[in-house]
Amino acid sequence: MQRRNVMRAAVAGAGSVALGFTMTRPSFAYPALPGTSPYGALQAADARGLQLPAGFTSRIVARSSQTVPGTSYTWHSAPDGGACFADGNGWIYVSNSEVSSGGGVGALRFDASGNVVDAYRTLSGTRTNCAGGATPWHTWLSCEEVDRGYVYETDPFGDDAAVRRDAMGRFKHEAAAADADHGVVYLTEDVSDGAFYRFRPATWGNLATGTLQVLTQTGSALAWATVPDPDGSPTATRNQVANTKRFNGGEGCYYTDGICFFTTKGDNKVWAYDADANTLATVYDDNVSGAPLTGVDNITGASGSGDLFVAEDGGNMEICIITPDDVVAPFLRITGQSGSEITGPAFNPAGNRLYFSSQRGTSGSSSGGITYEVTGPFRGL
Template identity: 50%
Template sequence: MSRSSSARPGALAAPPGGRRATASAIRHTAADGPLWRAVLAAARPHSRNGPYGPLRAPDENGIAVPEGFTVRVIARSGYKTAGVVWHSAPDGGACFPDGDEWIYVSNSETSLLGGVTAIRFAPDGTARGAYRILSGTSFNGVGCATPWHTWLSGEAIPGGRIFECDPYGTAAAMPRLSMGRLTHSSLACDPDRRVVYLTEDEPDGCFYRFVPDEWGDLTSGTLEVLVTAPAGAGPIVWRRVPNPAGLIEPVRSQVPGARRFERPAGCHFADGVCRFVTADGLVWSYDAVHHRLEATSDAASLIPALVGDTGELFVAGDGMTIDVLTADGTAAPFLRVTGHDSSAITGLAFSPDGRHLYFSSQRGAAGPASGTGGVTYAVSGPFGRIGRG
């Protein structure tokens, strides 16, 4: 990716104008993680087979999908894909447009050999190249695509870093230490207020926001942590973290009165609200417009807001399944992986044209005992084009 002449040193410039999606009317999206599993668990089962009909018998890969859809393996951990060895424990992922082609990036949630790998796809959906965009990091689980088409990958370890990566493989990945060294759990961009929200994977984790000095450039800025008055009373305020890159005094201990949550995760921003789920079963909503924080145990009440006008939301469940969730609060099975009982579905993302859904079985059939069991798939078919069942 070529750098803008006005970009500051270390900044990753926005992609050229040609790097745009080729389809702009996609009526579905995909997500995985704790927040989405909580919402899916609260949904009502569909009265019939859902919008795409019943699942067929599992194919040669042990995957069941409705009629009209096909599944193919695009990468296996420890094996070469388009000339590059695919990483272990594939986790968070996203797709980035590049003219009539696109790129799928995938985190690696493993120690020391983590990082991010990218695969470039031709217009017909075939892989035509792969490359590493981040190496030498650990437990990269959390990820977030920025509005300027870079990928933020965070380490889920104490003192972990956020790296800003170039999906197009031109610029080197850059550590964003001003965003905080902590056990990163999830990230979400708020383009309206020009901030990035972060949650912390600790039993008593905090909720942060990073305010860059210049939107589109995460080189420098201010990290703030959410603070409440004693006993939870009073207004919500944000306070600056004095030393976000510090390791001697942990980031989470630098601001007295920082609000604590029970292992916050699953950060998502839409329509002025940032939501995240906690291990005690609550879904928290931070209203960034009115500076209010509310919690609910009724995740089903959030379905219309989360699905929104996308029409359909494809969500990874607790088992090896992907369900389709609609704004009316119903869910139906779309995909089931058999024989991967000790794995998890990760990295859901649609190609820009909406014709291909990517996901991984993080540990594969071998489970956690194998470091190279992960498998990444592409599901292709008539998404959003079938009448409701």
């Protein structure tokens, strides 16, 4: 049995898998307000143009249109959503390519010391692969951000061919977040009147068949309703169910400890759907918080600390943190790249390295993307 399939078999039947994180959020006094970062003030920009807290360092691990050093793989244009996967003593970082033709997914393999030892493709020939999400059985869901786009399940280890998952619906897919506690995968939709979905596989660990549902709201009551035609034609999936709850430009999506956090860029909000209580709360709202975080996009969480890390599409080109005590503050800033956006934040399995990309780099072109690693004393380690 191949390495990834061994790992998949070990977790597919598990009741709860945290994808390497043990986050808790003891405070729910939303929405978050500006405050002092637990990491302190940002320092002067380093040689790569990154402003980081004291004690943190950066390096560039890949550049679009250039061969990844030590490999034969040319790093893809417009790097977007990403995630890390354990690989023996090392790890793999996967990254989507948000180009309209020939998008797909690329991967970087690191050894135990953090050296890049391989780079390769895991998905080719798809369109505008924006965000996505990891599964507990160690696959990567790559989402097409186009009308009636698909979700593709890919193998980060490069052993198995990617599989299109039609049952997960055809719409302008953005991100996905697997919830092993409730046996569903949450999905966001990047349109101004988008919906928030969940896909319930017929068998957890197998996305070939299942039920696509949409979140509805009647008065103050939330409910999940089955989408009659996940194919989305002739009627878009978001318009098939009465009282569908609307979200303005769904973006990043991240699940932990009973809560799915997701972002909407049209109104600069971070949301928290509590799956146990079936409630929805606003974690961050720039109209309330004074807009230290704008262009909210991809989102991830840090091991142990409960901190959320939210990347900006534009704005000040920052990754901001939202702490469990509801403080929002910049964690890092990229200088000299105002024509770009930050994408794909993800921690390595140990939680001491953060990967992300500037999608268009200093050139403002999709061929100028830069993928970074930031190392330092992250909280909770």
